[in-house]
Amino acid sequence: MLTDAIEFFHLVRPWLGGAFCLLGAVLTVIGTAGVLRFPDFYTRLHAASITDTAGATALLIGMGLMAPGWVVVAKVAAIWVFLFLTSPTASHAIANAAHVAGLEPLIGRLGRGEVDPASGEEA
Amino acid sequence: MxxxxxxxxxxxxxxxxxxxxxxxxxxxxxxxxxxxxxxxxxxxKIVDKDSSPYGRIVQFLLYWVWLFVEILKANWRVIRACVKADLDINPALVKVKTVCRSDLAKTTFANSITLTPGTVTVSVEGDKLLVHALYEEDAEPGAFDEMDRRSAWASDGGGA
Amino acid sequence: MNLLLASATVALLLGIVLLLIRALMGPTLYDRVLAVNSFGTKTVLLLGLLGFAMGRPDFLDIALLYALINFVSTIAILKFFRYRSFQVSLSRRAPAPKEGS
Known part of the structure; x- marks a missing residue:
């Protein structure tokens, strides 16, 4: 029974991994679309963090499922840990630099196709 | 040593x-x-107590599991905001007071806020954090209390 | 499975192109730095994905190295634009004795 389950898992593993990779890539594209369309710098930062967390996690889970051996799984896990330790630090550094330089965030509800005069883009 | x-x-x-x-x-x-x-x-001279918390690995792992679930929940809101046809966001800049005392605990707390999509720590001064949020509802007073308590517990022990 | 991997790679490349647009037209310097940093994260993921798509997971070593370099380069760029020099210490020198702990 258990061996059957393990066999089934090994059969289905590459497909599951590919599906996770595709999911992660789609999440990444969604985050990037957010980076393109959000109106000011601070809101773009939030969209970029989707890539860093959900997209990277899904992609790396997919890679781990497709891995041929434990060494590869360990490498994937190391990349994941590094991304999760460094990406908030980098985000905070960028946000802090912008804040210190005096970049003012947009505050209040935005929506319904308003055009933001500061960056001159369609919302 | x-x-x-x-x-x-x-x-x-x-x-x-x-x-x-x-x-x-x-x-x-x-x-x-x-x-x-x-x-x-x-x-x-970068090897000291704050940079090598080997004694607290179990607590940090537990905290990480909790944080990961929070990150997944927060991701959903931001993803929806990204793919919605009309832009519907409500950014806000709020001050958050923390109970964390040591540098390690403050770093953990600030990084957890940044790692959660929808909120970013903009600056840290003493025990006050300036947080930018994509939705004002996510950053109302008390919204970060649980994360604050848990990161203080993970890195300092005890907590408040 | 190969089709899945190929479409994932293409989607990642699409994301990278979109980010390049943001990096080129970003109104402020910080938008550009943000785009380049996110670009680096995507490059790490793309390297790993390409390694699996071509059956050579050794690419993961390069991806790991790139993740580290990407972080350091972002911090270095920000430090340079803030202080106009690389010779400033980022950490506080010998902080006053902490209370309590």
């Missing part, structure tokens, strides 16, 4: 996991790299 032994064990395990080979040449290169790294970190 205990911190250096912890660093040594971490580096050896890391090297061996990354290479996975047993040839004498590779192993001796690894030994040289480990010694070089330890000498450099000794000269830079």
């Amino acid at each position: 205990g911190y250096f032994i912890g660093l040594l064990i971490t580096l050896v395990v890391f090297w061996y996991t990354m290479s996975g080979m047993n040839k004498p040449l590779i192993l001796s290169l690894g030994a040289v790299s480990v010694v070089l790294t330890m000498v450099l970190s000794w000269r830079l």
Whole structure:
């Protein structure tokens, strides 16, 4: 029974991994679309963090499922840990630099196709 | 000294996991790299209590599991905001007071806020954090209390 | 499975192109730095994905290295634009004795 389950898992593993990779890539594209369309710098930062967390996690889970051996799984896990330790630090550094330089965030509800005069883009 | 032994064990395990080979040449290169790294970190004086919390690994792992669930929940909102046809966001800049005392606890708390999509720590001064949020509802007073308590528990022990 | 991997790679490349647009037209310097940093994260993921798509997971070593370099380069760029020099210490020198702990 258990061996059957393990066999089934090994059969289905590459497909599951590919599906996770595709999911992660789609999440990444969604985050990037957010980076393109959000109106000011601070809101773009939030969209970029989707890539860093959900997209990277899904992609790396997919890679781990497709891995041929434990060494590869360990490498994937190391990349994941590094991304999760460094990406908030980098985000905070960028946000802090912008804040210190005096970049003012947009505050209040935005929506319904308003055009933001500061960056001159369609919302 | 205990911190250096912890660093040594971490580096050896890391090297061996990354290479996975047993040839004498590779192993001796690894030994040289480990010694070089330890000498450099000794000269830079970066090995101290805050940078090597080996005694709290279990707490940090538990905290990480909790944080990961929170991150997934927060991701959903931001993803919806990204793909909605009309832009519907409500950014806000709020001050958050923390109960964390040590630098390690503050770093954990600020990084957790940044890691959660929808909120970013903009600056840290003393025990006050300036947080930018994509939705004002996510950053109302008290919204970060649980994260604050848990990160204080994970890195300082006890908590408040 | 190969089709899945190929479409994932293409989607990642699409994301990278979109980010390049943001990096080129970003109104402020910080938008550009943000785009380049996110670009680096995507490059790490793309390297790993390409390694699996071509059956050579050794690419993961390069991806790991790139993740580290990407972080350092972002911090270095920000430090340079803030202080106009690389010679400033980022950490506080010998902080006053902490209370309590």
